[in-house]
Amino acid sequence: METIxxxxxxxxxxxxxxxxxxxxxxxxxxWTVGELAKAAGIAxxxxxxxxxxxxxxxxxxxxxxxxxxxxxxxxPRVAELIEHLAQHAEHRPVTGLKSSVRVRRLxxxxxxxxxxxxxxxxxxxxxxxxxxxxxxxxxxxLTGRGHEVLGELGVPVPDGRRAxxxxxxxxxxxxxxxxxxxxxxxxxxxxxxGWVAAEGNRAVKVLPAAEKPFAALGVDLAALQP
Amino acid sequence: METIxxxxxxxxxxxxxxxxxxxxxxxxxxWTVGELAKAAGIAxxxxxxxxxxxxxxxxxxxxxxxxxxxxxxxxPRVAELIEHLAQHAEHRPVTGLKSSVRVRRLxxxxxxxxxxxxxxxxxxxxxxxxxxxxxxxxxxxLTGRGHEVLGELGVPVPDGRRAxxxxxxxxxxxxxxxxxxxxxxxxxxxxxxGWVAAEGNRAVKVLPAAEKPFAALGVDLAALQP
DNA sequence: GGGTCGCTTCGGCGGCCGCCGAAGCGACCG
DNA sequence: CGGTCGCTTCGGCGGCCGCCGAAGCGACCC
Numbered sequence: 001m002e003t004i005x006x007x008x009x010x011x012x013x014x015x016x017x018x019x020x021x022x023x024x025x026x027x028x029x030x031w032t033v034g035e036l037a038k039a040a041g042i043a044x045x046x047x048x049x050x051x052x053x054x055x056x057x058x059x060x061x062x063x064x065x066x067x068x069x070x071x072x073x074x075x076p077r078v079a080e081l082i083e084h085l086a087q088h089a090e091h092r093p094v095t096g097l098k099s100s101v102r103v104r105r106l107x108x109x110x111x112x113x114x115x116x117x118x119x120x121x122x123x124x125x126x127x128x129x130x131x132x133x134x135x136x137x138x139x140x141x142l143t144g145r146g147h148e149v150l151g152e153l154g155v156p157v158p159d160g161r162r163a164x165x166x167x168x169x170x171x172x173x174x175x176x177x178x179x180x181x182x183x184x185x186x187x188x189x190x191x192x193x194g195w196v197a198a199e200g201n202r203a204v205k206v207l208p209a210a211e212k213p214f215a216a217l218g219v220d221l222a223a224l225q226p
Numbered sequence: 227m228e229t230i231x232x233x234x235x236x237x238x239x240x241x242x243x244x245x246x247x248x249x250x251x252x253x254x255x256x257w258t259v260g261e262l263a264k265a266a267g268i269a270x271x272x273x274x275x276x277x278x279x280x281x282x283x284x285x286x287x288x289x290x291x292x293x294x295x296x297x298x299x300x301x302p303r304v305a306e307l308i309e310h311l312a313q314h315a316e317h318r319p320v321t322g323l324k325s326s327v328r329v330r331r332l333x334x335x336x337x338x339x340x341x342x343x344x345x346x347x348x349x350x351x352x353x354x355x356x357x358x359x360x361x362x363x364x365x366x367x368l369t370g371r372g373h374e375v376l377g378e379l380g381v382p383v384p385d386g387r388r389a390x391x392x393x394x395x396x397x398x399x400x401x402x403x404x405x406x407x408x409x410x411x412x413x414x415x416x417x418x419x420g421w422v423a424a425e426g427n428r429a430v431k432v433l434p435a436a437e438k439p440f441a442a443l444g445v446d447l448a449a450l451q452p
Numbered sequence: 453g454g455g456t457c458g459c460t461t462c463g464g465c466g467g468c469c470g471c472c473g474a475a476g477c478g479a480c481c482g
Numbered sequence: 483c484g485g486t487c488g489c490t491t492c493g494g495c496g497g498c499c500g501c502c503g504a505a506g507c508g509a510c511c512c
Contacts, residue, residue, distance in 0.1 A: 015469090269503080270458080
């Protein structure tokens with residue numbers, strides 16, 4: 001019986017249109033049904049049906065606002081599940097030509113649901129390790145120094161149920177970057193403080209103000225330019 | 227393009243027969259194609275086709291031995307992915323009547339791929355936390371005392387790429403138990419040392435010899451009997 | 453070497469599901 | 483209070499895919 005549940009959940013993501021929707025929703029924003037239809041290249045009516053199914057499966061939430069209907073990922077755990085699955089999917093040969101163009105545009109800095117990824121994301125992981133802010137001795141952990149430095153930068157260290165730090169294989173870099181509650185808080189702080197700014201879909205622009213705080217995290221942005 | 231990859235991977239698990247196969251394979255053993263066919267309730271020919279597809283997708287490995295053909299999960303990361311998906315699947319209402327009977331049989335102690343789960347698995351997490359062997363201060367980590375105690379028990383602390391400790395929502399207990407490289411090493415030691423013995427599919431029998439080592443891990447087995 | 457056994461491959465059937473356009477339905481705009 | 487706009491629902495079409503039994507193919511047994 002329980003086994004059927006697994007198949008049902010997988011079936012929801014097994015359709016290319018629904019998969020596309022989930023992936024674009026990983027940018028953390030709320031999309032209208034019409035936008036999702038366009039992104040997936042299908043009729044509005046079909047998109048609406050897909051959204052219904054994603055809602056029923058608990059993957060996304062639909063919030064009506066006036067005559068529009070906004071769709072967003074239901075909760076961070078779902079985002080992590082989709083990322084996990086996408087990681088496995090990208091774990092093999094690949095890749096087309098067109099995608100490499102898109103990847104170029106997104107490669108330097110981008111968001112992965114609610115945290116930084118791309119070249120900058122990977123450098124952040126390396127830098128924080130090198131500075132001793134995080135440790136991999138027994139799983140990924142934040143060190144005492146890490147607590148201090150983040151405090152000085154105005155990044156609150158979350159203490160909820162969600163894992164503080166997780167490795168997340170980067171789609172473009174093929175190396176791990178940091179995911180979890182802490183990187184999410186870091187991105188939020190970075191946007192608030194004007195260190196970075198969201199550009200397009202998932203692209204992120206790194207602003208000059210980022211230089212100092214990122215240096216404190218072990219990242220030399222000047223040496224990193226593409 | 228990349229989006230299609232996600233859908234393809236999900237599609238592999240979206241079939242009830244293949245999902246069943248993957249779930250039974252979570253016991254870590256190698257199954258023959260015939261056994262899998264019986265478990266899924268389908269013809270041998272169909273099962274063979276499913277196995278081929280699971281192999282192509284990188285979920286399982288097929289190793290020929292004489293005229294038999296053994297199938298097992300391809301690697302621990304795959305097992306974690308399937309568990310992750312199954313967790314999401316079981317995250318809702320549920321449950322039939324028949325399944326509760328099966329659950330009863332498996333509830334006390336069972337394996338979850340390569341580590342202990344069930345009531346004992348949950349108690350292990352609680353006990354190790356209470357004894358200060360693991361900590362949740364910044365993600366799940368093994369403490370210094372944890373290293374010591376495990377050393378005394380003859381459990382080697384792995385240092386590979388795989389995460390040492392992870393929370394894993396228990397299907398039967400609806401609470402977390404410990405997964406990851408360390409719980410896997412613990413189970414292996416427990417079997418070798420005769421603390422526990424594998425019974426049926428995923429059921430585990432806890433032997434008298436388990437009392438002392440489990441007490442060291444903060445678990446009072448006598449108080450735990452079902 | 454003939455017989456059996458376990459698995460794989462092949463052909464063909466049947467059902468499910470994703471697709472669209474048309475129609476229905478609120479919400480907002482004048 | 484008609485008109486438009488965004489979304490949802492409905493009916494029907496078409497293709498894909500999981501299913502089986504039959505046939506093919508090695509490996510083992512005697």
